[in-house]
Each structure stands twice: as structure tokens, then as C-alpha cells.
Amino acid sequence: MPVDLKAVTRRPPEVVKVRVKRFHPEKGQGWWQTYEIKTYRGMTVLDALLKIKAEVDHTLVFRYSCRMGVCGSCGVVVNGEPRLSCQTQISEKATPERPEVVVEPLYNFPVLRDLTTDFTEFFEKHRKVRPYLIRLDKQERENPALEYEQRPEELEAFYEYTLCISCGLCDAACPVYASNPRFLGPQALAYAYRYLADSRDEGWRLRLEELERDGSVYRCHFAASCSSVCPKVVDPAGAIQRLRRALLAYNLRLFKKRTAKNVEPMKVSAERWPLPPEARLMEGVDLEAQEKGAPVIPKEKLLED
Amino acid sequence: MKRILENRLGIWASFKLMGATLNNNPERIAFILHRITGIILVGFIFAHIVSTNSLARNGWESWVAVEVEHLRGINPISIAFFIAIGAAVYHGLNGIRLLLVEALALWIGKPERPKPPYVAPSLKGFQRKAIYAVFVLSIIIWAAIGYVMFFW
Ligand code: SF4
Numbered sequence: 001m002p003v004d005l006k007a008v009t010r011r012p013p014e015v016v017k018v019r020v021k022r023f024h025p026e027k028g029q030g031w032w033q034t035y036e037i038k039t040y041r042g043m044t045v046l047d048a049l050l051k052i053k054a055e056v057d058h059t060l061v062f063r064y065s066c067r068m069g070v071c072g073s074c075g076v077v078v079n080g081e082p083r084l085s086c087q088t089q090i091s092e093k094a095t096p097e098r099p100e101v102v103v104e105p106l107y108n109f110p111v112l113r114d115l116t117t118d119f120t121e122f123f124e125k126h127r128k129v130r131p132y133l134i135r136l137d138k139q140e141r142e143n144p145a146l147e148y149e150q151r152p153e154e155l156e157a158f159y160e161y162t163l164c165i166s167c168g169l170c171d172a173a174c175p176v177y178a179s180n181p182r183f184l185g186p187q188a189l190a191y192a193y194r195y196l197a198d199s200r201d202e203g204w205r206l207r208l209e210e211l212e213r214d215g216s217v218y219r220c221h222f223a224a225s226c227s228s229v230c231p232k233v234v235d236p237a238g239a240i241q242r243l244r245r246a247l248l249a250y251n252l253r254l255f256k257k258r259t260a261k262n263v264e265p266m267k268v269s270a271e272r273w274p275l276p277p278e279a280r281l282m283e284g285v286d287l288e289a290q291e292k293g294a295p296v297i298p299k300e301k302l303l304e305d
Numbered sequence: 306m307k308r309i310l311e312n313r314l315g316i317w318a319s320f321k322l323m324g325a326t327l328n329n330n331p332e333r334i335a336f337i338l339h340r341i342t343g344i345i346l347v348g349f350i351f352a353h354i355v356s357t358n359s360l361a362r363n364g365w366e367s368w369v370a371v372e373v374e375h376l377r378g379i380n381p382i383s384i385a386f387f388i389a390i391g392a393a394v395y396h397g398l399n400g401i402r403l404l405l406v407e408a409l410a411l412w413i414g415k416p417e418r419p420k421p422p423y424v425a426p427s428l429k430g431f432q433r434k435a436i437y438a439v440f441v442l443s444i445i446i447w448a449a450i451g452y453v454m455f456f457w
């Protein structure tokens with residue numbers, strides 16, 4: 001389970017030790033530093049780091065942006081497990097017996113300072129798998145006038161993989177990424193599969209040829225740590241196995257894919273008018289007057305409890 | 306002066322028990338065991354080649370007699386042999402599971418929309434049950450072989 005869903009209801013220990021692995025580029029050395037902070041119910045690791053920065057030590061450097069698990073910039077290693085610090089409750093990691101949280105920068109990423117890591121390589125690898133739709137019709141691709149036709153089940157086939165927020169936790173957890181710098185990593189490969197499985201994409205031959213030449217797909221050994229740490233349940237491990245099956249089929253000349261056609265944009269059909277009653281404006285509501293001031297709803301239209 | 310700290314875990318990541326700290330990830334433990342048993346098997350094959358080669362010069366019968374002598378009772382050589390057998394059993398069984406999962410993408414569930422409790426489909430699929438089956442089966446087979454080797 002990526003997140004202990006009950007943790008937020010528990011109270012963390014009153015005082016928690018936060019042990020942070022720090023690194024200063026100008027001193028050129030790393031060290032461990034321990035802070036003691038008071039906690040409150042619902043405090044996350046990111047809250048704790050912010051509190052340390054505000055009250056104890058303002059030289060501590062870390063990266064964050066949205067504080068709600070959307071931007072993917074706050075990845076750190078908490079007690080040996082790659083996590084989004086904004087989504088990790090202190091009460092999940094610190095117990096009354098051992099009120100300690102150990103925070104390290106993400107494994108397998110070069111550390112710039114303290115908890116801030118360099119994502120250049122990560123995004124270069126992301127770029128390598130061509131994370132965009134490839135269409136054979138150049139004219140239509142550059143100046144689109146039509147829409148793609150896609151069935152709901154074709155959307156389901158890749159929807160899960162579009163949820164990735166590029167936080168890098170999967171690469172930090174992967175034992176192969178750790179020992180093989182040429183391995184593209186779970187994130188990039190999940191994206192490769194996301195575009196291969198997308199029925200709007202026509203570049204499957206190019207994608208499969210490139211993946212075959214790169215060989216990264218065959219380096220995976222299904223330790224599945226990527227899927228277990230992913231905060232968005234993207235399941236990169238499953239994606240890599242499916243890529244491998246696709247490559248096997250391709251090498252046996254069995255690979256088939258239905259690609260979407262371009263169709264005329266949908267038009268609202270005339271039978272939809274007049275609108276069904278629930279979509280019609282309420283009688284007695286003056287739209288123009290409402291746009292000027294606060295909305296006024298006639299008394300008799302208000303629902304009573 | 307180091308401007309950037311390299312933080313790659315390197316080959317150590319293949320043995321570090323991150324599997325114990327990661328939630329819900331027996332696959333990682335299976336992976337670590339697969340690596341370790343693989344190394345044991347490579348060592349065993351080398352030892353096997355050396356031992357059969359040097360002794361076989363005296364003829365097949367004498368070699369078999371020596372081997373049987375070595376494998377009777379509890380001594381370092383029979384224990385090493387026993388460990389190698391255990392490694393082979395686990396490596397083989399887990400290898401079958403990995404073949405099905407990795408080459409054919411069997412047992413890893415279907416892509417689905419995330420819903421509570423937010424477990425990735427490949428971690429819920431049949432391969433998870435297969436891991437426990439591999440663990441249990443290899444222990445049973447290993448114990449049976451040990452019984453035959455040492456107490457029969
Ligand atoms: S696949 Fe998951 S863990 Fe990996 S970068 Fe995307 S969101 Fe993060």
C-alpha cells in the first residue's frame with residue numbers, strides 16, 4: 001500500500017527527532033544533522049522540514065511546490081523508503097517507541113544541496129522515449145482540423161500511465177537503475193508504454209525499434225519496487241512487462257495495433273433541443289442582472305430542508 | 306572539492322533490504338534472493354567443475370566412491386552441497402514465475418483506474434500468490450531433500 005491511509009487519524013509523538021542527511025556543495029562534504037521539533041496531528045514530513053527551516057535552521061534546503069501530491073517535486077527518502085514528503089505523515093513513520101524520522105535525498109540522483117537533487121538525467125531519459133503523439137499525416141499534425149476517434153476501452157488501456165507526475169520515486173527505488181546508469185528507468189519506460197498503448201499514436205514501429213536498440217526493457221528484473229512506491233499508482237512494473245511482451249510480438253512479426261482515425265469534430269445534434277428540464281434555466285432568474293452583482297435566487301425556488 | 310554528491314546506490318541496491326522497508330513489496334525480497342542464489346549457483350558450478358575434473362582422473366568409479374563418501378553424514382562438503390541444492394530449487398521455481406511474468410506479461414492484472422486502497426494492479430495480480438507459492442514450495446522441497454540427505 002503506497003500510503004498508510006489511517007496514519008492521518010493518529011497523533012504523532014509529542015516531540016520527534018528529524019535526522020536529515022545534508023550536503024553542502026561549497027564545503028564539498030555531507031553530514032547528518034538532527035533536529036527536535038514539536039509535532040501536531042496531521043503533520044507531514046514536509047511540514048516538519050518547513051518548521052525546521054522557519055524556526056531552527058534556515059540553511060536547510062529542499063524542494064517543494066504544491067504541498068498536496070500534485071507537482072512531484074518534493075520526493076525524499078523517509079526511513080529508507082522513497083516518498084513524497086508532503087504525503088507522508090509523521091505519525092506513519094515515528095512511533096512512540098522510536099520517535100525518529102530519517103530524511104535523505106532521493107537515492108540514485110546527484111545531490112545538489114541537502115535534499116535537493118538534480119533531475120537533468122531523469123528528464124533526458126524521459127525525452128529519449130519521445131513522450132508525445134506521433135502521427136504519420138504531417139499536414140494534419142501541424143495544423144490540426146480534425147479530432148481523434150477513441151473508444152472508452154482504448155482510453156482505459158493507457159489512462160493509468162498518464163497519471164505520472166515525474167517525481168522520480170520509482171527511479172530512486174529501482175535496484176537496476178541504481179547499478180546501471182544506462183538503464184532508462186521505470187518512469188521513462190512507463191511513458192514509453194503509455195504512448196505505445198495510446199490508440200492515437202501511429203509511431204509504434206519507431207518506438208519499438210528504438211526500445212529494442214536501447215535494450216533497457218530487458219534490464220528489468222521485476223523487483224516491482226517502482227510500483228510499490230509510486231504515489232500515483234502508475235504501475236511502471238506492469239508497463240515494462242507489457243512493453244516486453246509487445247517487443248516479443250514485434251520480433252515475431254505478430255505485433256498489431258489499431259490506430260485511431262481522424263474524424264470531423266462532433267456537432268451538437270438538433271434533437272438535443274429543447275434542453276431537458278434539469279438543464280434549463282430557472283424561471284424568474286435574470287441572468288444579466290446576476291452577472292453584475294451577487295446571485296439572487298427567488299425565495300420560492302429555494303429548497304427547504 | 307565535490308560540487309555534487311553522487312548518490313547512486315550501485316550494485317549494493319541489489320542486496321540492500323529495501324524490500325523490508327518498502328511497503329507491500331515481497332517481489333523485492335524475491336529479487337534479492339534470486340540474485341544471492343544465482344551467485345551461489347555460479348560458485349557451485351565452478352567448484353563442481355574443479356572437483357569433478359581433478360578426481361575424475363582416477364576413473365569414474367573411484368570418483369563416485371569419493372563423492373558418496375563426502376555426501377554421507379554432516380560435514381562441510383555435504384552442507385555446501387545442500388545449500389547449493391536449495392539455491393537451485395529456489396532459483397528454478399522463481400525463474401519459472403519470472404519467465405511467465407516477464408516474457409508473456411501474465412499474472413500482472415489489467416490497467417485500471419486507481420481506487421482505494423491504491424495498490425498497483427501488478428502487485429495485486431496472481432504473480433503475488435505465485436511468489437508465496439515459490440517461497441513455500443522451495444522450503445518444502447529443500448527440507449525434503451535435506452531429510453533424504455542427512456537422516457535417511
Ligand atoms: S511512475 Fe510514479 S513514482 Fe515514477 S515518476 Fe511517475 S508518479 Fe513518480
Ligand code: FES
Pocket residue numbers: 064065066067068069070071072073074075084085086087
Ligand atoms: S510538494 Fe508537490 S508533490 Fe509534494
